[in-house]
Amino acid sequence: AQSVTQLGSHVSVSEGALVLLRCNYSSSVPPYLFWYVQYPNQGLQLLLKYTTGATLVKGINGFEAEFKKSETSFHLTKPSAHMSDAAEYFCAVSDLGGGSNYKLTFGKGTLLTVNP
């Protein structure tokens, strides 16, 4: 069974500072990994995904994440935080399992606040 652990339920950074949101996963098969962002009273928006190939994945809004198999991690980074980045971020893992397993396992989320 898969699982996702997001370290830190709340991260606070200053505008212009580095954003680092941590995600570790557990999966019995090669995982597909995702980061989603959720703004208040909205659905989840896909930021980026890792399936196969290049382990450094670039997403929207200047975010990127690196898949590290040896560390079972998929941390999300952005070099310079903007006020508009304030939101809830969810890491998720999916695997193809035995057949058509089309379900995601979400982490508990990390609330990012950006201080002026």
Added chain:
Amino acid sequence: DAMVIQNPRYQVTQFGKPVTLSCSQTLNHNVMYWYQQKSSQAPKLLFHYYDKDFNNEADTPDNFQSRRPNTSFCFLDIRSPGLGDAAMYLCATSSRDSLLAQHFGDGTRLSIL
């Protein structure tokens, strides 16, 4: 733009009064999901359809039902809403072509009086 649309965005119902939430998609994805999300929590999967095949999560209460009359539409029926069912309900879609990435609607926020 292709998208997932949920109606209504806000729904208020009375304790015990049946309510239906709707979801439509123009992505032509074969998988559709319903999630329940409570404040400051991750989305919790209620069930999903793979084409017409319905897949219920083991811990989804019987009070929650779903219908998918065609590829584009999916409904969530709550037969007798309780106060604990107040939440955001999210619809999502995916397909193998999307490499399992799920596309979410903006959700319906359900309040129970």
